[in-house]
Amino acid sequence: MEKKQMALTWTILIGLSVLLYYPQIKTPVQGRHAWAMADHFAISLNFLENSFDFFHPETYCLNPQFAATNAPQIKNDAWYSSPKTPQGITSIDPPMHHYVVALLMKTFQTKNPIVYRFYMLLLSLIGLFYLFKLSYLVTQSFWITTAMSIFVMLAPTFTYYAVGFLPSSAALAFLFISAFHITRFHFEKQNKNLYYSLVFMTLAALTRFPFIIYLIGLLSTYLLIGLLDKKIYWKKMLLLVACLVIVLSYFMYNKFYLSAYFGSNFLSHPLPVTSLHEFINAIWKTLYHESWRYFTLIHYFCLFFVGFLFLKKRKQQLSFKQKNFLFYYLSIVSIGVFCYSFLMLQQFVAHDYYILDTFFPILLFWLLAFLKQVDLKHLTNVKKYLVIFTILAFGLNRLVFKMGYDARPTTPLEITRTNFIDSHKILDSLQIAKKAKILLIDSYSPNLAFIGLQRKGFCLMRPTKKRILRAMTWEFDYIITQNFSYKEKVLKNYPTFENETEIYFSNDKFTIHRKK
Numbered sequence: 001m002e003k004k005q006m007a008l009t010w011t012i013l014i015g016l017s018v019l020l021y022y023p024q025i026k027t028p029v030q031g032r033h034a035w036a037m038a039d040h041f042a043i044s045l046n047f048l049e050n051s052f053d054f055f056h057p058e059t060y061c062l063n064p065q066f067a068a069t070n071a072p073q074i075k076n077d078a079w080y081s082s083p084k085t086p087q088g089i090t091s092i093d094p095p096m097h098h099y100v101v102a103l104l105m106k107t108f109q110t111k112n113p114i115v116y117r118f119y120m121l122l123l124s125l126i127g128l129f130y131l132f133k134l135s136y137l138v139t140q141s142f143w144i145t146t147a148m149s150i151f152v153m154l155a156p157t158f159t160y161y162a163v164g165f166l167p168s169s170a171a172l173a174f175l176f177i178s179a180f181h182i183t184r185f186h187f188e189k190q191n192k193n194l195y196y197s198l199v200f201m202t203l204a205a206l207t208r209f210p211f212i213i214y215l216i217g218l219l220s221t222y223l224l225i226g227l228l229d230k231k232i233y234w235k236k237m238l239l240l241v242a243c244l245v246i247v248l249s250y251f252m253y254n255k256f257y258l259s260a261y262f263g264s265n266f267l268s269h270p271l272p273v274t275s276l277h278e279f280i281n282a283i284w285k286t287l288y289h290e291s292w293r294y295f296t297l298i299h300y301f302c303l304f305f306v307g308f309l310f311l312k313k314r315k316q317q318l319s320f321k322q323k324n325f326l327f328y329y330l331s332i333v334s335i336g337v338f339c340y341s342f343l344m345l346q347q348f349v350a351h352d353y354y355i356l357d358t359f360f361p362i363l364l365f366w367l368l369a370f371l372k373q374v375d376l377k378h379l380t381n382v383k384k385y386l387v388i389f390t391i392l393a394f395g396l397n398r399l400v401f402k403m404g405y406d407a408r409p410t411t412p413l414e415i416t417r418t419n420f421i422d423s424h425k426i427l428d429s430l431q432i433a434k435k436a437k438i439l440l441i442d443s444y445s446p447n448l449a450f451i452g453l454q455r456k457g458f459c460l461m462r463p464t465k466k467r468i469l470r471a472m473t474w475e476f477d478y479i480i481t482q483n484f485s486y487k488e489k490v491l492k493n494y495p496t497f498e499n500e501t502e503i504y505f506s507n508d509k510f511t512i513h514r515k516k
Helices: 003-025 034-047 097-106 114-139 140-151 156-161 168-188 191-207 209-229 234-263 275-291 299-314 325-343 360-375 380-403 411-421 423-429 448-455 466-473 485-492
Strands: 438-441 457-460 478-482 502-506 510-515
Touching: 003 114, 003 156, 003 380, 034 097, 034 448, 097 114, 097 191, 114 168, 114 360, 114 502, 140 156, 140 360, 156 168, 156 380, 168 191, 168 209, 168 360, 191 209, 191 234, 191 448, 209 234, 209 325, 209 457, 234 360, 275 380, 299 360, 299 380, 325 360, 411 448, 411 478, 423 448, 438 448, 438 466, 448 457, 457 466, 478 485
Parallel strands: 438 457, 438 478
Antiparallel strands: 478 510, 502 510
């Protein structure tokens, strides 16, 4: 690729990065899925408090959503079981990125979420750089490479989480790095590229367990090629088995130690549909509620256009040979992605970031494979089309953000966040100990309020009379209620609350109570 063309592409990408990410990087934990993002940010903050104990990650929530499996549980009543010795420890995929962010916060002496956002953005941009290199390696086309990079950057779901707190974007970045090296290995046959690929593929799977599909897919592909060649690729297969052992070892540690003894704030079991009706309903709801966030309309138009060109020219252009390794690999991984997606189908209905763990990367890899087969030389005014796509995709990207990602001040979650901004200063002034346990009634998020309070506590969401009665028996030091929901959610459901408590402090946002 010529230097001028490279300079032009990166000028465009850097300009888009500033326009897309600068407004986001300064924002606190808010917006769509602030709940989940707060859970991850809380883990980094708690590393600062637990002497950086990597193998016992903690959040502020003392009653995890999923109770410890070796403790008595209340069926279908998440967050309403209190462990005997509440510590806030939770099972989670290896918290490598939370740990690094905590180290950075320690270094710069700040707890500002901009540190977390900047770290995730840096990883995401490095991943985009390697996707850029992969695109050019596969297609040898400057315009396809540029278009692919802009296509990914302006996909709203990617844009939002690239500078967020969820680990999916970090795993995706590692996968892009791995994809470049494994492709280069099969083009150039240099073992160092295989090693680089396996390292980053393993890191991707450690960051987000669903990415283990790519390790399993690679092992399965070598087995298949070995059967076709009547040869066993021992070295490659042993390396892959070692990588799988590393990932599965932490998975077992999560399952049989952290989940068993401490519980989890994070989903760690399948949520498949159980009937054809549920399957159809889940697909419909996902398409209706979430698909407009994945890509913009112009993105979908381009995907259909490429598909049309490929199908039109498939007899002349299709060059996947009988033993095409990358074709086998993508096919096996696609099967794995579909199987995993079926197991987690109910999550897709309301969790747009699941697309980053499943269909988003494999779609991009297939898109590159298809673009390599399609002859675009007959297309004229390519520059013009690219400019039009960029302008339309950027405008639609901003529209999707306005409608589907930006924080809405009137939602209970956002009110909760704003109510507890710097609230730790109030608790400090009241000489409420850092180790004091809080019972937060009607919390709207397990960790969002506690981040502001900088204390651990029990969260009580959807506070029915039965649940409040149960929570009042837990071991806590203070009760906090929010003024905007106190009468409707607390007094209405538990009329004797004021007879059992006394006000310790109150302002226009929240009230601190103590049991009599």
